[in-house]
Amino acid sequence: MKKILMQFCKFSMVGVVAFLIDYGLLFAFTDLLHMHYLISSMLSFSVATVFNYIYSTKYVFECREEQRKAGQFTVFLLLSACGLLLNSMLMKTFVENMAFHYMVAKLFSAVIVSIWNFISRKIFLEEGIKERLFARRQELLRDR
Numbered sequence: 001m002k003k004i005l006m007q008f009c010k011f012s013m014v015g016v017v018a019f020l021i022d023y024g025l026l027f028a029f030t031d032l033l034h035m036h037y038l039i040s041s042m043l044s045f046s047v048a049t050v051f052n053y054i055y056s057t058k059y060v061f062e063c064r065e066e067q068r069k070a071g072q073f074t075v076f077l078l079l080s081a082c083g084l085l086l087n088s089m090l091m092k093t094f095v096e097n098m099a100f101h102y103m104v105a106k107l108f109s110a111v112i113v114s115i116w117n118f119i120s121r122k123i124f125l126e127e128g129i130k131e132r133l134f135a136r137r138q139e140l141l142r143d144r
Contacts, residue, residue, distance in 0.1 A: 007060060011118055014055040019110055022048035026106055037102040041091050042084060049080045052117075061125050072125060079120045087113045 022044045029040035053076050087109050094105030 007122075008118065010060045011056065014052060014060055015114055015117070017055075018048040018052040019114075021051055022110070023103070023106060027103065030102060037095065038088060038091060041102075041106065042088060045084050045087055049083070053080075056121065057125070061121060075124050076121070079117070079124060082120070083113050083116055086116055 025044035025047055026037075026040050029035045029043055030037050033040075035043075053073065057072065057076075090109040090112060091102065091105050094100040094108055095102050098105075100108070
């Protein structure tokens with residue numbers, strides 16, 4: 001339990017920096033460059049995702065070096081694409097259906113998407129997690 005708490009703290013630190021990148025770029029693209037908030041949100045999210053990948057695989061999740069080089073980025077991008085879709089749907093809902101300012105909507109979206117990011121990356125990227133989940137599933141099936 002202590003290990004996962006420490007891991008979540010590291011994930012949170014990387015996430016805060018990624019959020020600041022995302023939030024800052026969202027503002028710059030929307031208010032300074034006059035882009036539509038959904039396009040701005042997608043672009044800022046994508047830049048923050050690349051930052052997040054680099055630092056998450058280096059400092060947060062236990063990933064094998066060969067796994068990092070061979071296909072891990074693809075898995076990360078697929079998980080992030082789901083996060084981007086979730087973020088876009090939430091932004092649209094909060095702004096257009098609930099009349100939130102786009103910067104406030106981003107705060108709520110970021111919290112929800114962060115939960116998705118941690119759980120999905122923990123399951124699909126961390127070394128050995130799939131094997132442990134499979135073994136646990138097998139135990140549960142045997143105990144029936």
